[in-house]
Amino acid sequence: MSHIFPSFLSTPRLFLRRLQRDNGDALCNYRSLPEVARYQGWESFGPxxxxxxxxxxxxxxxxxxxxxxxxxxxxxxxxxxxGDCGLHCLQDEPYQMEFGAPWLPVIRARVTPWRRWSACWSMGLTLWACIG
Incomplete structure (x- = not known):
């Protein structure tokens, strides 16, 4: 288990936690949608x-x-x-990170971008404080 990432991070409406083995179907459900995949680095996403x-x-x-x-x-x-949220630590610039955050389209439509990204930014800043 992680020594840096806490058990979970939360906002009033969301919480972030490690992926779990039983999340496979949910990941496939939204990551395989064309409207999600087109913004990511894949064309398909299966089991x-x-x-x-x-x-x-x-x-x-x-x-x-x-x-x-x-x-x-x-x-x-x-x-x-x-959805899920990812932090990519760049190989040549380890103090720079990029975010990726594929979400269910219905959630993107009803949750403001600020609320979606604030959870991811909270994670990024918390982790940055721990590893920086």
């Missing part, structure tokens, strides 16, 4: 992709150059996985 992603994050830590650190974004009211 095997979900399994590999979850397994790759099992012992992942943020801030390791050249790697992504992905977490689940869960709606507090429903306890449903509605």
């Amino acid at each position: 095997e992709d979900a399994r590999r992603l979850i397994e790759s994050q099992d012992h992942a830590e943020p801030g390791i150059p050249g790697t992504w650190f992905q977490v689940a974004v869960v709606e507090r009211a429903t306890n449903v996985l509605i």
Whole structure:
């Protein structure tokens, strides 16, 4: 288990936690949608992709150059996985990170961008304080 990432981070409406083995179907459901995939680096996302992603994050830590650190974004009211948020620590510039955040389109439509990104920024800033 992680030594840097806390058990979860939360906002009033969302919480972020590590991906769990039973998240595969939910990941496939939104990551395979064309309206999600077109903004990401993939054309399709199937069950095997979900399994590999979850397994790759099992012992992942943020801030390791050249790697992504992905977490689940869960709606507090429903306890449903509605997206994920990733931090990519650049190989050649380890003090720079890029964000990626694929979300269910229905959530993108009803949750303001500020609320969606504030959870991811909270994670980024919290982790930056721990690894910086």
